Amino acid sequence: MSAKEKEGYAFPQGFVWGTGTSAYQVEGAWDEDGKGESIWDRFSHTPGKIANGDTGDVACDHYRLYPVDVSLAAQLNLNSYRFSIAWPRVQPDGEGAFNEAGMAFYDRLIDELLAKGITPFVTLYHWDLPQALQDQGGWGNRRVTDLFAAYAAKMVERYADRVRFWTTFNEPWCTSHLGHEYGIHAPGLKDPALTRQVAHNLLLSHGKAVQSMRAAAAGLGLTREIEIGIVLNLSITEPLRPDDPADCKLAEDAFKLDCGHYLDPLFRGVYPQVVAQGIGDLQAGDLAQIAQKLDFLGINYYFRNIATAKQGPVHPIAGQEYTQMGWEVNADSLRNLLVRVAGDYPEAPPLYVTENGAAFAESFDTNGQLMPDVRRQAYLESHISAMTRAMQSGVDVRGYFAWSLLDNFEWAEGYARRFGLVYVDFATQKRTIKASGHWFAGVAANNAL
Numbered sequence: 001m002s003a004k005e006k007e008g009y010a011f012p013q014g015f016v017w018g019t020g021t022s023a024y025q026v027e028g029a030w031d032e033d034g035k036g037e038s039i040w041d042r043f044s045h046t047p048g049k050i051a052n053g054d055t056g057d058v059a060c061d062h063y064r065l066y067p068v069d070v071s072l073a074a075q076l077n078l079n080s081y082r083f084s085i086a087w088p089r090v091q092p093d094g095e096g097a098f099n100e101a102g103m104a105f106y107d108r109l110i111d112e113l114l115a116k117g118i119t120p121f122v123t124l125y126h127w128d129l130p131q132a133l134q135d136q137g138g139w140g141n142r143r144v145t146d147l148f149a150a151y152a153a154k155m156v157e158r159y160a161d162r163v164r165f166w167t168t169f170n171e172p173w174c175t176s177h178l179g180h181e182y183g184i185h186a187p188g189l190k191d192p193a194l195t196r197q198v199a200h201n202l203l204l205s206h207g208k209a210v211q212s213m214r215a216a217a218a219g220l221g222l223t224r225e226i227e228i229g230i231v232l233n234l235s236i237t238e239p240l241r242p243d244d245p246a247d248c249k250l251a252e253d254a255f256k257l258d259c260g261h262y263l264d265p266l267f268r269g270v271y272p273q274v275v276a277q278g279i280g281d282l283q284a285g286d287l288a289q290i291a292q293k294l295d296f297l298g299i300n301y302y303f304r305n306i307a308t309a310k311q312g313p314v315h316p317i318a319g320q321e322y323t324q325m326g327w328e329v330n331a332d333s334l335r336n337l338l339v340r341v342a343g344d345y346p347e348a349p350p351l352y353v354t355e356n357g358a359a360f361a362e363s364f365d366t367n368g369q370l371m372p373d374v375r376r377q378a379y380l381e382s383h384i385s386a387m388t389r390a391m392q393s394g395v396d397v398r399g400y401f402a403w404s405l406l407d408n409f410e411w412a413e414g415y416a417r418r419f420g421l422v423y424v425d426f427a428t429q430k431r432t433i434k435a436s437g438h439w440f441a442g443v444a445a446n447n448a449l
């Protein structure tokens with residue numbers, strides 16, 4: 001029996017199957033060919049910030065090995081590939097001169113993808129701000145919003161003849177909260193008062209960039225429109241005890257605040273009151289700038305949040321599986337999230353699942369052969385299946401990107417967490433497609449689960 005008969009779900013024609021990476025996590029070449037320092041270079045070079053003292057200095061050496069990686073993507077039958085541009089590689093100081101050698105790298109990557117029939121899906125900001133801008137206050141400085149819009153427009157001018165799909169930001173919540181409140185991501189600040197301002201400035205940068213990018217595309221006289229979206233890690237919060245009204249109320253309030261923080265301004269031009277109150281510099285006209293019409297919304301999903309009025313630790317929940325990150329495996333919540341977002345925000349554009357995946361340690365047999373990563377495959381299968389249930393309920397999902405193509409630098413966790421469909425031996429840079437990768441290649445080829 002084929003997989004298609006077993007599950008009986010055939011995806012719509014043209015459904016996007018991809019994997020994602022981000023510049024700092026895979027490229028390496030952190031100071032080569034005129035690249036400027038990023039906040040992640042600075043952060044990872046600061047002792048004590050990253051597990052095991054790891055850095056992204058070399059990472060997967062994708063800067064050199066990108067042809068190998070693109071052919072791996074082709075072997076996985078992907079029709080799309082999501083990657084990010086490192087702002088300091090193309091504009092070392094985040095303002096002023098652009099770096100031709102850095103821009104030429106992305107020319108080569110894009111051309112290689114297109115030659116293999118793979119559609120590039122470009123992210124403009126996946127967390128690696130030029131350090132020179134951090135030195136001026138980073139995302140806390142409103143001036144950076146205009147600099148981001150100028151950089152975004154330049155990227156459109158350079159690549160939009162070959163790139164149709166653009167996202168402004170990846171997971172702005174991580175930048176504002178992990179980077180400025182908890183201090184576990186670059187720039188490593190613990191300044192709760194700054195957090196909501198940073199979140200606002202990120203959304204404002206997004207809105208300004210959407211406008212500058214559309215103007216740049218029009219200036220190029222492109223015959224077809226570029227498509228612009230944003231990628232959010234919308235956390236869905238569910239009650240620990242679904243029959244307990246107190247848990248349910250907390251979960252509902254958390255959903256409205258966490259998701260509303262981004263979806264309300266983006267699609268309705270308003271902030272939840274609590275959020276607005278936390279933004280020191282919220283100027284007239286900002287919300288109108290933020291609420292630009294978008295072509296798609298990317299949602300990254302790994303796990304759900306739990307709300308409970310009960311005292312004491314929530315995790316682990318008996319009977320639930322957890323990944324190496326300590327994240328609960330719960331595929332139903334992906335279905336619930338997609339249905340909820342589409343239902344609560346009919347104004348929202350079509351959705352993509354732009355990240356989903358799991359870190360599990362790999363094991364080897366006595367001959368040194370990589371053993372099948374059955375848990376990762378099961379994770380992907382159950383989540384893709386959950387996504388199909390949302391689609392069967394009428395949610396317009398256009399694509400699915402597994403995180404990640406390669407094992408890579410997992411931020412504060414360094415190289416100790418492997419999310420790849422392809423195993424990377426970091427000592428030799430040898431790549432080996434995992435069993436989950438072969439399985440995913442079949443799903444993409446059949447366009448069916």
Ligand code: FCB
Pocket residue numbers: 022025170171174233300355403410411419
């Ligand atoms: C997301 C990030 C991505 C990756 C996964 C595991 O929050 O966008 O870069 O690290 O988590």
